[in-house]
Amino acid sequence: MKRTFILKLLLPLSFLAFVLLTPIEASANTNWKHLDMNSLGYASKQKVLKYNSVNWGEFEGDRQDLFKDTKHVEYKYTKHSRTMVMRYKNPQRYYLKTKYNYRKLIFRHGHQTPIITYYMKVGHDKWKFVNTIQFWMKKPIKY
Numbered sequence: 001m002k003r004t005f006i007l008k009l010l011l012p013l014s015f016l017a018f019v020l021l022t023p024i025e026a027s028a029n030t031n032w033k034h035l036d037m038n039s040l041g042y043a044s045k046q047k048v049l050k051y052n053s054v055n056w057g058e059f060e061g062d063r064q065d066l067f068k069d070t071k072h073v074e075y076k077y078t079k080h081s082r083t084m085v086m087r088y089k090n091p092q093r094y095y096l097k098t099k100y101n102y103r104k105l106i107f108r109h110g111h112q113t114p115i116i117t118y119y120m121k122v123g124h125d126k127w128k129f130v131n132t133i134q135f136w137m138k139k140p141i142k143y
Helices: 002-030 053-067
Strands: 042-051 074-078 083-089 100-108 115-121 128-139
Touching (some): 053 100
Antiparallel strands (some): 042 128, 074 083, 115 128
């Protein structure tokens, strides 16, 4: 009696959990949008305000080729914090054992003269601060 009651209770609950969780996983994959690099605007000049010498050298040396592809870049943007996470396909997929590399951009100080802080994440590493740059824009950024 107890077993049949438990089975009658667990079967619908497991089915309900499966139905409710499936769209969440599917929607998580579709949140990424294709990034048009022109939406980031055109700068007439720029000034490096702050940089991390260790990560800056690593980014400019070995890691720069991991962020060169502009054709397959996808992004997520959070409007209230003005944070953009960009996702690049990893050219060294088998070596690093991950499909994507990430860059995080944090926008501050307006659209005409933004200050952008850059972070990078390669493979399964943690976020690393790269630099903070102030731009003077010819065409303002959308973000």
